[in-house]
Amino acid sequence: MRIDVVTIFPGYLAPLREALLGRAIEAGLVELGVHDLRDWTHDVHQAVDDSPYGGGPGMVMRPQVWGEALDAVLGDAPARLVVPTPAGRPFTQATAQAWAGEERLVFACGRYEGIDQRVVDAYAQRMPVDEVSIGDYVLVGGEVAVLVMVEAVVRLLPGVLGNPVSAQEDSFSDGLLEGPAYTRPVSWRGLDVPDVLRSGNHAAIARWRRDRALERTAARRPDLLDALPDHALDRTDRAF
Numbered sequence: 575m576r577i578d579v580v581t582i583f584p585g586y587l588a589p590l591r592e593a594l595l596g597r598a599i600e601a602g603l604v605e606l607g608v609h610d611l612r613d614w615t616h617d618v619h620q621a622v623d624d625s626p627y628g629g630g631p632g633m634v635m636r637p638q639v640w641g642e643a644l645d646a647v648l649g650d651a652p653a654r655l656v657v658p659t660p661a662g663r664p665f666t667q668a669t670a671q672a673w674a675g676e677e678r679l680v681f682a683c684g685r686y687e688g689i690d691q692r693v694v695d696a697y698a699q700r701m702p703v704d705e706v707s708i709g710d711y712v713l714v715g716g717e718v719a720v721l722v723m724v725e726a727v728v729r730l731l732p733g734v735l736g737n738p739v740s741a742q743e744d745s746f747s748d749g750l751l752e753g754p755a756y757t758r759p760v761s762w763r764g765l766d767v768p769d770v771l772r773s774g775n776h777a778a779i780a781r782w783r784r785d786r787a788l789e790r791t792a793a794r795r796p797d798l799l800d801a802l803p804d805h806a807l808d809r810t811d812r813a814f
């Protein structure tokens with residue numbers, strides 16, 4: 575997979591070259607290109623924004639600069655263009671799974687009040703363009719959202735995670751939140767590991783873990799429970 579990111583703060587994307595993702599890049603599992611939007615400005619001030627038509631607070635990013643940058647970065651190779659924005663469709667594990675199959679992702683990091691809508695509209699005429707949100711809050715720019723999405727996608731690529739099974743058994747893969755996890759010591763600050771986890775009774779352990787996951791999901795994310803298909807919950811599950 576090739577990933578390109580266009581931003582006015584290339585340094586914000588440096589963490590992508592650290593740790594697990596950095597190793598995936600070194601191993602050639604992922605190619606990463608980070609591009610400074612200002613390289614495509616031609617004025618002495620390197621202006622990337624301008625006042626919004628119709629008035630209102632803040633500034634809007636100029637279409638011409640984005641158009642020259644994206645044309646240069648995209649070239650002729652097909653890609654999916656992703657624009658992180660509070661106004662986007664929710665980015666979920668399903669989105670990450672879907673994008674993990676893409677040959678190429680190009681991320682456009684918006685700042686100010688956003689990017690002139692014609693940039694999305696123009697590129698949507700010739701490629702898939704996704705305006706996506708990583709959550710219901712407003713960031714100053716899309717760079718942090720790109721870090722989140724790239725990590726969620728790249729960890730799913732074959733060869734990136736040490737034990738690939740965990741990508742399948744991810745949180746949300748059965749539609750529930752992960753329950754609590756424990757490791758040694760068996761007693762810590764007066765708190766003990768639940769006996770069932772040390773019982774060796776794998777059926778009981780699986781039941782206990784599912785009960786904890788259902789309990790936590792009902793308490794923290796009832797919306798996920800409501801979204802579960804009927805067949806996903808058996809009779810015992812319905813107690814929650």
Ligand SMILES: COc1cc(COC(=O)c2cn[nH]c2)cc(-c2cccnc2)c1
Pocket residue numbers: 657658659660683684685686687688689706707708709710711712713714715716717719
């Ligand atoms: C491309 O347009 C953008 C992008 C971003 C950065 O992304 C997020 O904030 C985000 C992404 N998922 N969740 C939040 C911020 C704005 C913005 C809008 C209004 C006021 N201030 C800033 C516009």
